[in-house]
Amino acid sequence: MNYWYVALKNNWVDEAEKMKSEVKQEIAIMEENQDVLIYFSLLEFRHKLMLDYLCPDAARDIEVHYEELREKTKGGKNLNGMLEYYYYFFTGMYHFRQKELLHALGYYQNAENQLNSFESDEVEKAEFYFKLSEIYYYMKQTYFSMYYANHAYKLYLKQPTYGQRRVQCQFLMTGNWLDKMNPEKALNHTNKALTDAEELKVDYLIGSSHLNIGICYNQLEELYKAENHFQKAAELYKNEKHSFLPKALFNISHVKAKQEKWIEAEDQYFKGKEWAQKFGDQEFLAKLKMIYGMYLSFDLDAVRESFEFFNKKGMFADIEEYGVIVAEFLQGKDMLHDSLEFYRRVVEARRQIQRSGIVHES
Template sequence: MTRLIASQEVGNMLNTWNLAIQKGDLSAAIEMQDDIDKAIESMEENQDILLYYQLLSFRIKLKIQNIRRNLDKPFFQRNAPDEKEEKTNKLMSYYFYFYNGIYHDYLQDYDKALSYFRIAEKKLAYVDDEIEKAEFHYKLAVLFYDLKMTFLSKYHAQIASDTFNAHETYVKRQINCRLLHALNLIDQFKYDDASDLFNEAEGMIKKIDDNHLIIHLYYNMGFLESKKGNYSDAAELYRRILSYREIEKNDLLKLRCLYELSRVGILTQSKEAIEVIDHGYSLSEQVNHEIFKVKFKLLKELVYDVTESQLNNINTLCLELEEKRVWVDLEEILVDVAKYLERRGLLQQSLDYYKRALRASQYVGKGVN
């Protein structure tokens, strides 16, 4: 008969696992997971430990942005915890709203993401751990960055950064905050300041030799080079990212990288553009990411010569993004369409898309209803 493992023993394993996830030590956390999964299967019955395990399992998926399995309903999206007087229940209620916020940010469903974060913020008093509070502010800063609400993003990122900087063992989270600060600087057109922060972060990453962080750094550096119009340098950085095996465990970053490499390929009329677009669309189907599916379809329309049916397809896809209220993506891709039409001498149609991009920009940075 197989010996049942004491739930307290598994609880200690989960605490060690949580600490690795908190510190952003994803390599160690991923290595621990197999042993923990096996321990859970052989554990004596304990619903609290099982809930803790389920929470951390989803937490690490969110950390590495790989949610291709069980994407429809993560376990705590199904029903909110019954919030009784016990502090454990109140804490689980906080996590329910916090992680749903992160999950919907991943899906680019920003209305729901911000709604969940707002509820979670009201429950932050139930969290005693200052690192967990810093994590909340960091994730909220990421959402505000995605919404192009730059000053709010910088405000919450600074709160998180101050906490992480006070703890020497949280170097990886300190790096994450620097990368986010740099992205906000790019949105303010402070390219030299952003580059300085990237260089500082690169020095920190080399000291700890972390490939998970280096691919994030290279993506952000590629984004900066693209904004500066250095498309060949940007493309080289995106290709470098795709050569790392760690990118295969990060669906969202891989999608973003393929998308930006596709955009650069179209602008430079690269022969690889169609292949990269097809790769990106295939991945977006595998992970069921609706926004990226539409975006890759749109990019493919911009590869070929203009036809009447193509113009209709472009308009239909842009309307679909408008219905999904992804204004940041729309502002960017409408400009891509306008430039494409302008290069082909369709100046009136190009002007119409520039006007649509201007309208989309009026929603950017103003939050959601």
């Protein structure tokens, strides 16, 4: 089972499938052991999370598997040590994938309480720190995200087989430098990520490197360069039907709208919407609706619906980022009352971000 988990952490799909099959055969002939069966159920759920990330067409029933896991483990009750840690950790990962950020953080914090209750190796600690960095990045807790990303990266450097995770740590550092409005430093990290991803020959990581480079150039307002990298990312994601394809198409649509290429922006919007619906990606359906409402149909109610979704999911960093964009756009059209509404949303989102930082420190 431990080899199966190694394959899952490295996103080795074929190896993970092979290991899962071998474990099932071993369980079928061994004497029944409840701890082993629960460990199998936990790893099977982690397997589904991997597929949901890499091959969303193959794991559309992830919610069903989550409910099955809760039933089998009785919501984590009566588990202890390693099994309790994995239950909280994997459940946190599930809620993160659903973009239920505050819920996910609560499970991660419970997992952290269990991490030192059993003998865990450096790789497991690196994996946990990586996931913490990821959620803190999405919550715009930049200091915590950068701290855990660096900590995880240093641990992964000692592990030759964890090249993919090292690249993903570089992505987190890129995002945090962008949040600090330093796209030049962000580009250093994402260019290193691209070099490493090309050496690994992993297409979706090469695509994500181009996506991040595009986001850096977008912040620098070098829109032609941004669009070029977004297109490269979309092509690579489309070849693999990767879950990040709607994100790439959203960014292409946004950049084209900023360039006032309305027909092309609308074309990318519809492509993005089609793939987001196919993958069940509620986050990018909401973000694409925002683009359509702001630039293409000028329907402010559609934009407000997107922001209500962000608020419901605790996506305060997105409210802050896109609230400024919408407010400035409306201000440019002399719609000052509506512009002020979105500036107020930004102020409230910043309060929520500050509160979540205070809660963590306490």
